[in-house]
Amino acid sequence: MNAHYAPPTATLELDSVGFIHRGHTLLKPTTLRLTGCQRTLIMGPNGAGKSLLMRLAHGLLTPTSGTVHWQGAPPAQAMVFQRPVLLRRSALNNLTYVLAIHKTARQNRKSQAMSALERFGLAHLAKRPARVLSGGEQQRLALARAWLLNPQVLFLDEPTSALDPAAIKAVEDAVLEFHHSGTRIVMTTHDLHQARRLADDVLFLHNGELLEHTSANDFFTAPSSREAGAFIRGELVW
Amino acid sequence: MLTSDNAFSTALALILSMDNALISIVVLSLQVSLVAVIIASLIALPLGAALALWRFPGRNVVIIALNALMGLPPVVAGLCVYLLLSRAGPLGAWGLLFTPTAMVIAQVILVLPIIAALTRQQVEALHSEYAEQLNSLGLTRLRMIPTLLWDARFGLITVILAGFGRASAEVGAVMIVGGNIDGVTRVMTTSIVLETSKGNLPMALGLGIILLALVTMINAIAHIIGETAKRRLG
Numbered sequence: 001m002n003a004h005y006a007p008p009t010a011t012l013e014l015d016s017v018g019f020i021h022r023g024h025t026l027l028k029p030t031t032l033r034l035t036g037c038q039r040t041l042i043m044g045p046n047g048a049g050k051s052l053l054m055r056l057a058h059g060l061l062t063p064t065s066g067t068v069h070w071q072g073a074p075p076a077q078a079m080v081f082q083r084p085v086l087l088r089r090s091a092l093n094n095l096t097y098v099l100a101i102h103k104t105a106r107q108n109r110k111s112q113a114m115s116a117l118e119r120f121g122l123a124h125l126a127k128r129p130a131r132v133l134s135g136g137e138q139q140r141l142a143l144a145r146a147w148l149l150n151p152q153v154l155f156l157d158e159p160t161s162a163l164d165p166a167a168i169k170a171v172e173d174a175v176l177e178f179h180h181s182g183t184r185i186v187m188t189t190h191d192l193h194q195a196r197r198l199a200d201d202v203l204f205l206h207n208g209e210l211l212e213h214t215s216a217n218d219f220f221t222a223p224s225s226r227e228a229g230a231f232i233r234g235e236l237v238w
Numbered sequence: 239m240l241t242s243d244n245a246f247s248t249a250l251a252l253i254l255s256m257d258n259a260l261i262s263i264v265v266l267s268l269q270v271s272l273v274a275v276i277i278a279s280l281i282a283l284p285l286g287a288a289l290a291l292w293r294f295p296g297r298n299v300v301i302i303a304l305n306a307l308m309g310l311p312p313v314v315a316g317l318c319v320y321l322l323l324s325r326a327g328p329l330g331a332w333g334l335l336f337t338p339t340a341m342v343i344a345q346v347i348l349v350l351p352i353i354a355a356l357t358r359q360q361v362e363a364l365h366s367e368y369a370e371q372l373n374s375l376g377l378t379r380l381r382m383i384p385t386l387l388w389d390a391r392f393g394l395i396t397v398i399l400a401g402f403g404r405a406s407a408e409v410g411a412v413m414i415v416g417g418n419i420d421g422v423t424r425v426m427t428t429s430i431v432l433e434t435s436k437g438n439l440p441m442a443l444g445l446g447i448i449l450l451a452l453v454t455m456i457n458a459i460a461h462i463i464g465e466t467a468k469r470r471l472g
Contacts, residue, residue: 077374088471
């Protein structure tokens with residue numbers, strides 16, 4: 001079985017983290033502290049820098065200024081992308097692959113992978129090539145793959161933006177399951193309803209600037225910035 | 239008067255006669271080219287993938303050189319190997335000149351740049367799709383090489399076939415380093431040259447038809463395997 005346990009919560013500190021690409025400031029210097037085992041939703045219109053902030057936090061990109069720092073050792077992390085990147089092999093082998101990467105003993109790989117497939121309702125598709133699964137199934141497979149990494153922090157970049165309502169529900173359930181097993185969630189979305197369903201706290205970005213970091217309740221009832229207010233009311237913010 | 243009719247009938251007669259000399263020529267041709275392609279692939283696939291993944295000063299020079307070497311004239315490759323392996327050459331003591339081994343060496347030199355350069359292209363394209371996911375999983379670049387080669391496998395079949403096409407079709411290199419010795423280093427392409435120069439055109443054309451048929455068959459098999467697997471895996 002997959003030994004998920006409540007890990008010691010790690011604290012992520014971003015200290016004046018900025019990102020400039022070819023002379024364009026994509027993220028203004030941002031200072032931020034993510035602590036506790038919360039579900040943090042990063043919100044904002046397209047091009048606000050949500051995905052960028054997440055990639056900097058996960059370590060996929062190096063900031064052009066400032067530092068990204070974990071208190072203590074960097075925790076186990078995983079990331080689920082908007083379009084899942086699955087390998088050209090069966091669903092099951094996509095999972096045994098990450099177990100091999102993480103040096104799980106060969107005789108345990110298949111059983112662990114199968115139990116992850118079962119957990120995400122994919123057991124009947126184990127032998128199917130991952131690339132021919134439906135969008136929702138592919139995203140669940142990406143979540144199953146993340147599950148096997150035992151992450152203390154799970155990053156999700158608009159994981160439901162291309163899915164139908166049933167598939168969105170499945171992904172949201174999976175996110176809650178990760179959270180219940182002690183995984184901190186950091187997720188971007190521009191879907192307000194989804195944010196209301198999932199968020200403990202909200203980071204609101206606009207034009208590469210972090211305008212708010214408040215509890216979800218405060219954000220939805222009394223946003224402090226004009227832009228966040230307009231965003232919640234569904235008015236376009238540019 | 240040469241007609242295509244008597245070329246085809248000569249080819250057919252050659253095949254039906256199961257002439258021992260002919261069979262040994264066909265077998266040697268396939269052996270030399272297949273061994274050359276296998277050796278070249280073992281070196282060029284990881285080399286091409288590494289070139290796709292690593293950034294280093296002079297990388298563009300290496301890529302341009304590889305691309306240019308795709309057009310290396312076989313006679314030049316043959317000449318270089320000849321100079322290396324001839325009695326007076328640095329590797330003359332090995333006594334390899336005018337052996338099938340020398341022909342394999344020359345063909346490896348011809349095929350390797352093609353496979354390496356095209357692999358670099360394919361892997362680089364695939365890597366741009368996979369990079370974030372593989373980085374997120376914590377893979378080192380070294381560990382990415384087998385993953386990317388395996389996932390690019392359908393495209394790489396075509397790359398290897400391009401290499402095989404070059405090896406099986408060339409005559410200049412095997413002629414120089416093999417010497418077209420009857421029963422030792424005579425292959426299909428060198429036989430065709432010989433028969434043509436003797437004026438035995440139906441025979442030359444007949445051999446050409448057999449060569450073409452063999453190459454077509456190998457390509458067809460690879461194509462069918464590739465397409466079936468691709469359809470299955472999406």
